[in-house]
Every structure is written in structure tokens, then in C-alpha cells.
Amino acid sequence: MTTTPAVIDVRGLVKRFGRFTAVDGLNLTVAPGAVHGFLGPNGAGKTTTIRVLLGLYRAAAGSARVLGMDPARQSAAINRRISYVPGDVHLWPNLTGHQCLDALAGLRGARDESAERRLTEDFALDVRKSVRAYSKGNRQKVILVAAFAAPTDLLILDEPTTGLDPLMEEVFRRCVRDAVAAGRTVLLSSHILGEVEQLCDAVTIVKDGRLVESGRLTDLRHLAASRITAQLTGPQSTTVTNGLRDLGLVNGDGAGTDLVLSVPRTQVLPVLALLARADAGDITCTPASLEELFLRHYRVAAR
Ligand SMILES: Nc1ncnc2c1ncn2[C@@H]1O[C@H](COP(=O)(O)OP(=O)(O)OP(=O)(O)O)[C@@H](O)[C@H]1O
Structure with missing residues (x-):
């Protein structure tokens, strides 16, 4: 029997900041084509784990594979195939929304302009305005348009809807469903449980850097x-x-x-x-x- 390799495969991951252990032996497996919820209270270690996956932090122990590659050695190749949306969006204040999309696509080296135009309309984003004039929600939309429009295999979304109004949350959910229909995989870290419940097939729950529970939502429901x-x-x-x-x-x-x-x-x-x-x-x-x-x-x- 052949099994499809996981898109994200983290085993026994440990990340320390000085003497503080932020991630403590974590396992995380995300199957291809899944929307996988990554849940946990504030400070549980979700963002730290994501930063290891992006190659921004070195793990102290354990292994991590993203799209079959090692983030510690192949982060450039991994990042070309990933769309990452941070919870805290910082853009270039002097650029317009459109120029930001140009810059983000330029950094990636690959672009789908027609998808970008469609998503800009879906998110009702005025890309002629300067970023300085954008609300938090509008800055979030720029990153979301760039992430969904990019020709990538994996979306890593870290609290992506903070700042979006309910109408735009609905657009976001549609984008996630379209992404999966197109064969992409999504890791979604969120505190909005209704959003996770609507979108995710499987979840991993963490606390104090450790795994609390992981599995398909339907199986986990049966435990309660x-x-x-x-x-x-x-x-x-x-x-x-x-x-x-x-x-x-x-x-x-x-x-x-x-x-x-x-x-x-x-x-x-x-x-x-x-x-x-x-x-x-x-x-x-x-x-x-x-x-x-x-x-x-x-x-x-x-x-
Ligand atoms: N650069 C850092 N230096 C020191 N401690 C850090 C650093 N980054 C994170 N931490 C600590 O590591 C722990 C995990 O933080 P992390 O941001 O990964 O949590 P999180 O699950 O993403 O939380 P939230 O839901 O609030 O975003 C926290 O206790 C945090 O204070």
C-alpha cells in the first residue's frame, strides 16, 4: 500500500528561547489537500511552530518537513511554494496597495495577475490608495489577495481574519474552499472556532508547546x-x-x-x-x- 506523503510533517519539535521552551516535542501532520486547523490558547506555540516551518527559526530538536523539504536547509525553495499570511501585517507605508502587490509578487518571482484582479474585486480592495491610508482590515486584505492569488501549493495562515468584517470573512472562507478545490493545502491557525469548524477537516490542538489532541474533526467530536x-x-x-x-x-x-x-x-x-x-x-x-x-x-x- 502506498501512502501520500504529508505536506507538513513535524515530529518531536523543540524550540527554545533562552531557557524558555516555547515548543516542546510537538507533532503536526497535515495531509495533502486538507484544511488543517491549528488551535491553542495565547502563547501555546503556534506562531513559533509556523516560523520554524518557514525557516525563520532553527529547532533545538526534532524534525520538520514542508512539501518534503527541510526548512532549516531549503527555506528559499519552500517559501517559493508557500503563501504565508501573518496575523500582524506590516506593509510598506509609502506604497499603494497595487505597488505592494507588485512588490510581494516580485519577492516571490511568480505571479497570477488575473487571479489578483479577481481577488482584489472579491475583497472590495481599492488598490490605488496608499498603505498609510489603509485600515487594519485593508492591510490584511492586501496580504490575503497576494497569498490566494500566488501560484503556491501550501497556504500557511496565522490568524488571517483578524480585522476582517463578517462579509469579508465570508469571502475569505470562499477563497479557502476554492484553494482546496484547486488542490492546495491549508494550515489555518485561528481563535475563531466557528471559522475552524466550517473550514477544517482536521485539527491539532496545542497548549504550552505540547500536543493536546489531533485528528479529524468528526473523530474528535465522537470523543466528546x-x-x-x-x-x-x-x-x-x-x-x-x-x-x-x-x-x-x-x-x-x-x-x-x-x-x-x-x-x-x-x-x-x-x-x-x-x-x-x-x-x-x-x-x-x-x-x-x-x-x-x-x-x-x-x-x-x-x-
Ligand atoms: N522571540 C521570542 N523570544 C522569547 N519568547 C518568545 C519569542 N517568541 C515567542 N515567545 C514565547 O513563546 C511562547 C509561544 O509563543 P507563540 O507566539 O508561538 O504563541 P501562539 O500560540 O502563536 O500565541 P497567540 O495565539 O497569542 O498568537 C509564548 O510564551 C511567547 O511569549
């Missing part, structure tokens, strides 16, 4: 409890409470008529069957949201 709600009459409530007790679960609401339960994956079907037998009304079952997953893992990691 689902939320089941239903409407019960008084007699139904007694039947359901007894049935839940037999399943080893507690109806926290006692004899209440609004049932709200947090149910482990293995118990979802028996609980739904119990509610159906009791003829409960308005039964809903919702898998754990990324936010619940995220908070659960953070709390576990914080202990």
Missing part, C-alpha cells in the same frame, strides 16, 4: 459528549428518570419537563430509544461543538 434535549410531561419524566438511572445516567433536572442531558457517545442510542419509548416531545441530539471540545481539552491540559 452529545447534548440531548426533550420535552416531557410529569409521568414521562418519572419513566425517563428511572430509565436513565438504569443506564447509569442522572437526570440532573429531577422531575422537570425540559430535559437537557450531556450524553457520552456510547449512550446516545440507548437514551434516544428510551425517549422514543416514553413518547417524549421535541427530541434533539447535537454532537459536541468544536468550542466544547476545545474547552474540554484545555481544561484537561490545564490540570
